Amino acid sequence: MTDSSKTLCPYCGVGCGLEVSPPAVAGKPVNRDSQGYPMWKVQGDRAHPSSQGMVCVKGATIAESLNKDRLLYPMMRESLDRPFRRVTWDEALNAIVNRIQTVRFTQGPEAVCIYGSGQFQTEDYYIAQKLMKGCLGINNFDANSRLCMSSAVAGYIQSFGSDGPPCCYDDLELTDCAFLIGTNTAECHPIIFNRLRKHHKKNNGKVKMIVVDPRRTATAEAADLHLAIKPGTDIDLMNGMAHLLMRWGYINTVFIDECTSGFPAYADVIRHYPPELVARKCGIRVNDLETAARYWGESQRVLSMWSMGVNQSSEGTAKVRTIINLHLMTGQIGTPGAGPFSLTGQPNAMGGREAGGLAHLLPGYRSVKNAQHRSEVEKFWGLPEGRISPTAGLSAWEMITSLEAGEVGFYWVAATNPAVSMPDLERTKKALLRSPFTVSQDAYYPTEMADYSHVLLPAAQWSEKTGIMTNSERRVTLCSAFRNAPGEARADWEIFAEVGRRLGFAEQFKFTNSAEVYAEFVQLTRGRPCDMTGISHERLTTEGPQQWPCPDGLSGNESSSFGEAIEGVGVLGVGETHEIQPQKAKPKTQETSSRLYTDLSFHTPDGRARFGAYHSRGLAEPPDPDYPFVLTNGRLYGHWHTQSRTGRIEKIRQMHPNPFIEIHPRDAGKLGIEDESWVEVRSRRGMARFPAKVTQAIAPGTVFVPMHWGALWADRAEANALTHPEACPDSLEPELKACAVQLVPITADRAATDTLLQTPKSSILSASPSL
């Protein structure tokens, strides 16, 4: 493994192409990380159509995280109060297989659960589905996408009859109006933002950018119009915009008549959202609401984009459908530069959806509730009819409540860190402590989840295993291994397959490499909306990334215009991303990428897209006199989730050294809170404390904390100590974005005697036990 190779950034759903070259290049000293390990050089892949050579700070620094604090060997312990001891793979796998068998036959298969991740490659997802839903006949496989994309999935399915973001990144440069709602694109999808921002700047005044977010984020700073709505009032806002579009006659009646159903019920609902009422509920000016509606109505092509400010809500599916409604009423879909574009969070959450990686799905955009779908998959897997259960398995949060109730006998967690990322963390941790047998399969040690595990399995991660990832625009890229896995680490799919074989399913898991796994999986997509039968590891190696749908024999990728050289970019700060100027970017044509629904025919039985008529229900836990503030939370540009990688990269630690809480000066003044003074934040479920950042960037009555600091990285600065698990009834996605809190300033006296408060701990590295 000495040549440079092309791959995909393993962080966010933008899916930037990377080019990696080995640490040692003839005639030059070996490139090393801060611990002296040889370090691969990473740069943007100029030929990758999604990113055109650009990368953000996370992609650019990824190589630095690859050697530090790796989990090298399987580890086991009999109970959570005992130390881990190193074991062989054989011992660990035997323990797992024995445990699964015991639980199946004593408690029933429903007591077996796997909790996976959008950071799996598609092959990992597929093998886990085959093992659980097929061989074991239990649908208890869910993924952290339940906390992330499941509202978008449910919204697309309900409105269009199928999941699948219909847009592509070329639309970023073809739109007249970008409507960004509940997304801090500048920090969380920086290269998408970069492309959009350039287009916006170049067409100053002609192309509009609207941002809807209670915070004035870096994204909002760039907008023509920032609507700082009160958290949870998105449906009011969008129904109010629809009301005005209707009043002003900006609706596309031909499209509504010929391509949709359900408009009358929707029109009935939006009648109740006159501008004055809506502006008051949202906490914005009528003028601004009117401007938003006018920008939308007057634009030829409107592209809306959203992520967690929309999805992580107790009415997440309704919010998604309400965005789609605006597109349907104005006919803004199926054409270049227009459409409802859900920005995917994790690098392969899209692949997870294709492979059926949620508890109610089956591979190929199928549902466990559909008898024909089950039968097709059973036949394909060579399993008896009726093996796949017709009921949805436990969702991520239901696994926690089932652990709490003593109903789970085996909990296998892979590529996710629920001891930080799950809502209502005190309750989550208590439930995890009740688990009789937890496996954590991760690339790093320690992680917060290791504390709650009986078995640790070392996972080979990106760069060490070969597999597929699909990005937000349905573009499929092969990530080839270019380094050896450290210690005894193995690819996730290999671990699942080996357990399958040891459970007696030798026939189902005969694969010798991930290309074979993928080749089998794509056959299950034949004739489905996400048809990928034309894609293989081999084709991706020779032809580069492909977009689906891509049936055999047909190209899903006519995008060759970026094969031309575009000057690459280095490491960027958040404010800088939009400054990138590709020097030789060829102008793109409208045909460079594939879009869905260009024929205006949808996947519903009558081919029509469905309006969803929703009144706003607001927050599940609104503020009240006892808990008067709304706490929201989210991400920072440099950090990735629970910091397992980014917390180990010096540059990023310096960029974001400590957690903090954003408070509006008016609220801070009332409470006597000064900038950098400590604040205790309490919700009905838990407590956390942060130094205050007094800023006008947050609306009065709302406070913001980052989600990145779990128990390993700071003392009691966990956002999820405060959040609640109330979820959207359709998507089961918890309302991680809002809960009611009270703020208690920590007096100077107390701060002076409390050592925890003097030194915010953002370093655990020295405390890491070595294995």
Ligand SMILES: Nc1nc2c(c(=O)[nH]1)N[C@H]1C(S)=C(S)[C@@H](COP(=O)(O)OP(=O)(O)OC[C@H]3O[C@@H](n4cnc5c(=O)[nH]c(N)nc54)[C@H](O)[C@@H]3O)O[C@H]1N2
């Ligand atoms: N740097 C970085 N990038 C990432 C990640 C990361 O960890 N770090 N993670 C990736 C993943 S998995 C995901 S899911 C995405 C998430 O990407 P985003 O969704 O963009 O990120 P967040 O910061 O979680 O939340 C976005 C915004 O929602 C706003 N918000 C809160 N409540 C409401 C509301 O009621 N209405 C509206 N309209 N907005 C609201 C918040 O103020 C916040 O600015 O990022 C991906 N990219």
Ligand SMILES: Nc1nc2c(c(=O)[nH]1)N[C@H]1C(S)=C(S)[C@@H](COP(=O)(O)OP(=O)(O)OC[C@H]3O[C@@H](n4cnc5c(=O)[nH]c(N)nc54)[C@H](O)[C@@H]3O)O[C@H]1N2
């Ligand atoms: N309060 C609050 N909570 C949230 C959110 C929020 O906005 N606010 N966002 C939610 C969302 S959208 C998400 S996506 C989740 C993310 O939350 P998590 O999934 O818990 O966070 P990560 O830190 O990404 O955890 C991934 C783990 O997988 C490991 N890993 C990396 N690569 C591999 C691999 O190839 N194999 C294996 N086995 N392990 C690997 C990493 O070391 C890491 O420990 O958090 C959710 N929780």
Ligand code: SF4
């Ligand atoms: S935007 Fe940054 S984190 Fe996301 S894929 Fe691109 S380089 Fe990676």
Ligand SMILES: [Mo]
């Ligand atoms: Mo996510």
